Amino acid sequence: MxxxxxxxxxxxxxxxxxxxxxxxxxxxxxxxxxxxxxxxxxxxxxxxxxxGAAASEVPLGDEARATLDDLVNEVAFHESIKRGKPYRAASVWLATRRALDLPVRPAAGEHGRIERYLRGWLARVAAVEPNAEAGHDEKWRKRRVARILSTCKQLDRTRQLEQLLATRYGATVLIELRDGELDEVFRAVSTWV
Known part of the structure; x- marks a missing residue:
């Protein structure tokens, strides 16, 4: 122009x-x-x-926006149940944009990053087991996850961990696993040399 x-x-x-x-x-x-x-x-x-405005990237498409909206609605539903009061989808979007430092209208290149964040959030909120064993609370889970991640980073085996999660458990992040599965992964990673 x-x-x-x-x-x-x-x-x-x-x-x-x-x-x-x-x-x-x-x-x-x-x-x-x-x-x-x-x-x-x-x-x-x-x-x-x-x-003029420099348009660096294309905004999210309708399909991508629809999948993210579905995830946001699911997160809002589980957050409402957990908190015992309504939690709006707009609040989920706001928290996501703040956490990932995104503009109001994210670009199409950010879709994967946003989806991964929302799936992790959903796993944290929806995977709370009502009959968790004694000692298997949120702190226990956080310690297990942190130990697994630090061990994999130390041994430079993060790719192997991702493959293990995908093939054996059908998960993308550790927080999607139940307590027993998380314990199995912890024991498996602790044997890696």
Whole structure:
């Protein structure tokens, strides 16, 4: 997209009214101005005008948005049950955007990251077992998960852990596992050398 001389003249007039030119700027001849493309910046001194918006990535498509909305609604449902009061889907979206540092309209490239986060959240909320064994509370689970992850990172076997979770348990993250399955993975990882 090419900007016309008329638009550039208007921008120059606005900048001239806002910024007082110093003596050096008054003496120098005006350079020819042409702007093309998107995301252009025109400025003088401490005033900068952004002209056009740089579209770095394509926004989420309808299908991707629908799958994420389904996950968000499911998380909101389980959070409402856990808390004993209504938890809205908008609150889930807000918490997700804050946690992942996302803009209001996320790009299509962020879909996988958002989905992984929401699945992890869903696993944390929905996988609470009412008849957990003694000692198998949230702190126990967190310690197990942390120990498994640190061991795999130490041994550089995170890919092997992902394969184990996918093939044996059909899970993508450790928090999706039940207590017994988490204990099995812990014992398996502790034997790796």
């Amino acid at each position: 090419e900007y016309t001389e008329e638009l550039l003249g208007k921008v120059s007039d606005i900048v001239a009214r806002v910024v007082r030119p110093n003596a050096e700027q008054m003496k120098s001849p005006a350079a020819p101005r042409t702007l093309t493309g998107t995301g252009n910046v025109a400025g003088s001194g401490n005033v900068v005008l952004v002209m």
